Amino acid sequence: MPETVGGVPGELLDDLVAEYDSLRALVVPGTDLRAATPAEGWDVGAGVAHLAGCDRLAADALAHPNEFERARPLTDEGLASLLDAHITVRRALSVGALRADWAEQFTGLITALRLSQRGQKVPWFGPPMSPATLTTARVMEYWAHGQDIADGLDITPEATDRVRHVCHLGFATFGFSFAHRGLPVPDAVPRLELRLPSGVAWSRGGADTRTDAAISGDALEFALVVTQRRNHRDTSLVAHGDVARQWLEIAQCFAGPPAPGRPATTG
Known part of the structure; x- marks a missing residue:
């Protein structure tokens, strides 16, 4: 233990x-x-x-x-x-x-x-x-x-596998992201299939057979999205299913009023 x-x-x-x-x-x-x-x-x-x-x-x-x-x-x-x-x-x-x-x-x-x-x-x-x-x-x-x-400060911070904690919190606040905006909470949370900076695979969810929804890609990018430091359109994350796509639009893993997030820099 x-x-x-x-x-x-x-x-x-x-x-x-x-x-x-x-x-x-x-x-x-x-x-x-x-x-x-x-x-x-x-x-x-x-x-x-x-x-x-x-x-x-x-x-x-x-x-x-x-x-x-x-x-x-x-x-x-x-x-x-x-x-x-x-x-x-x-x-x-x-x-x-x-x-x-x-x-x-x-x-x-x-x-x-x-x-x-x-x-x-x-x-x-x-x-x-x-x-x-x-x-x-x-x-x-x-x-x-x-x-x-x-x-x-125009510095690129070191990427470490500690980002998994941010990804975990992002996954855990799936329902909060919807309810916080007065939206119905989907029945099942999309799977996360992410890659940590070390190259190790990291995942959450997937046990619920009611959904085929999933988000896959880079863990750092997912963490940037759920903390609203990057717009998902500026990342290479792939969303499978409407619920997963909607989640990336509204994801918020921090307290406070619903935040608008960062605007996309790409089309």
């Missing part, structure tokens, strides 16, 4: 730390925090500030769930205001000060995850989740915002 640290598989916790380390290696002293990213209205500093603020929120949700639940916003507008405040309060920080604050918040999150318990339900912006699922969500956030930051 895989080692578990608190309520989180050790390998998953290690992968979150690795995502943090890889992004931190890009945001070094001298980095232009005002460099624009592909996320409209967000610069590099905003991306880092958002991650630091959400690390603090996640640590609070783990350590003080009742207080977190009482204080959390109940509307999308309230959540947007809270997340904007994380950026605003850190706006004037130098690179060094922002990195120090970021390190403090991330260390607090890792400590809280190590102290979590299996079976614990952690309140968040949506249904409560396990510490392991919260960790997966933080990996996704670090990976997705890391893509924006790397793009803003």
Whole structure:
């Protein structure tokens, strides 16, 4: 049985730390925090500030769930205001000060995850989740915002098999992507038949014989689509069936209001 640290598989916790380390290696002293990213209205500093603020929120949700639940916003507008405040309060920080604050918040999150318990339900912006699922969500956030930051700095980030966590979350939020937009949720989730950066095959689904729907291709591209960092038309992903094609149009594996996604750069 895989080692578990608190309520989180050790390998998953290690992968979150690795995502943090890889992004931190890009945001070094001298980095232009005002460099624009592909996320409209967000610069590099905003991306880092958002991650630091959400690390603090996640640590609070783990350590003080009742207080977190009482204080959390109940509307999308309230959540947007809270997340904007994380950026605003850190706006004037130098690179060094922002990195120090970021390190403090991330260390607090890792400590809280190590102290979590299996079976614990952690309140968040949506249904409560396990510490392991919260960790997966933080990996996704670090990976997705890391893509924006790397793009803003004109750096190509290293592709690793850690992207499988983002793909897993994308698969798990299939129903959410439809219901969140007031659309009927299809009876069966399309299969995923993806290739990780290492070349290893990675798949999910396929046991339900009611559907022939599937998405196949590159895992990195699928992760970019479900985090809405790339339009599926700009990828080589192949969708088999109407449900799979519709999913690629609306996929969203993060909380918040339904997002429009990135426009396609190709026809």
